Amino acid sequence: MKKLFLFLLLAFSLGISAGAHAGDKVTVFAAASMKDVIEEAAKQFKAAQGAEVTASFAASSVLAKQIEAGAPASIFISADEDWMNYLQERKLISVPSRRIIAGNALVVGTQPGEMGKMPDILATERFAMGDPSNVPAGKYGKAALETLGFWSEVEKNAVFAENVRVALQYVSRGEVNAAIVYASDLAAAQGLEEAYRFPASSHKPILYPAALVGKPSAEAKAFLDFLSSDAGQAIVRAKGFVSAAEAGS
Known part of the structure; x- marks a missing residue:
């Protein structure tokens, strides 16, 4: 009985210790x-x-x-x-x-040498962006394009991604021509460049x-x-x- 008590006491002590470290x-x-x-x-x-x-x-x-x-x-x-x-x-x-x-700021990222004017850069080829129905970057992107009067013209070329990192991967792999992403994500991406920066007034503050x-x-x-x-x-x-x-x- 004494051994059992000591065993349970030790187990209890170890449990407390483990819990403390988990915290x-x-x-x-x-x-x-x-x-x-x-x-x-x-x-x-x-x-x-x-x-x-x-x-x-x-x-x-x-x-x-x-x-x-x-x-x-x-x-x-x-x-x-x-x-x-x-x-x-x-x-x-x-x-x-x-x-x-x-x-953050909202930008259009492309492969080097793909610079263009808005909305041509999005109206002529497929581009990626976060899904406007639930991804914040997508909401900002759609709002900015609507404010600038471009959404109806470019919507048909939009490929919706689950987040901005996935949108950038599509560009890196050449699956789309451009992506609407945050400036911070583009800064961290390898081999891509900023083709356009949306005016801060075109969307809510990020x-x-x-x-x-x-x-x-x-x-x-x-x-x-x-x-x-x-x-x-x-x-x-x-x-x-x-x-x-x-x-x-």
Whole structure:
């Protein structure tokens, strides 16, 4: 009996220890366009504070639905306000923690030598963009084209992608002539160039809201604060984004 008691006590102690270490890990669900920022921030955060940060990248709509279904996210970073609002309405995020961590610009990316004028660059060949029905970059792209009066002319050539990274892959593989993407994603792409930059007035400001999810750990709070800090914002700018301050947050 005594041995059994000692065994159970040891198992219980190990369970507490394992749980404590598990709590050190931060799980970030972030829009695909934030991949380079989050990976670099995670590396610097671990070096400074020792906490492990893992991340899942996809379209904001996909991630929001996963969180709604119970996926174990610590932090959600959306590529627009709509999907953050979606989770807030369902009481799945910490409203006081919600903040803007970055901004972006919308551009047309092409292979070198494919420069052209709008709307010719999109009206003559197939081009890729995020699906306007659910992908933030697609919503911004369609809105910008509608504002400029080009959507009806180029819509027939649009190939809808699940996120901006996939849209850029289509261009890289030569499957389409161009892609409407964020400036930060194009900056990270190999061998592609900016053919056109949409006027900021042609679409709503491109903002990246972030918030804690569920009952956040101290490490999750610390990582979100790191993203808002001078060090975190330096990473944001280095990866081709606009800082939160510059985005007007």
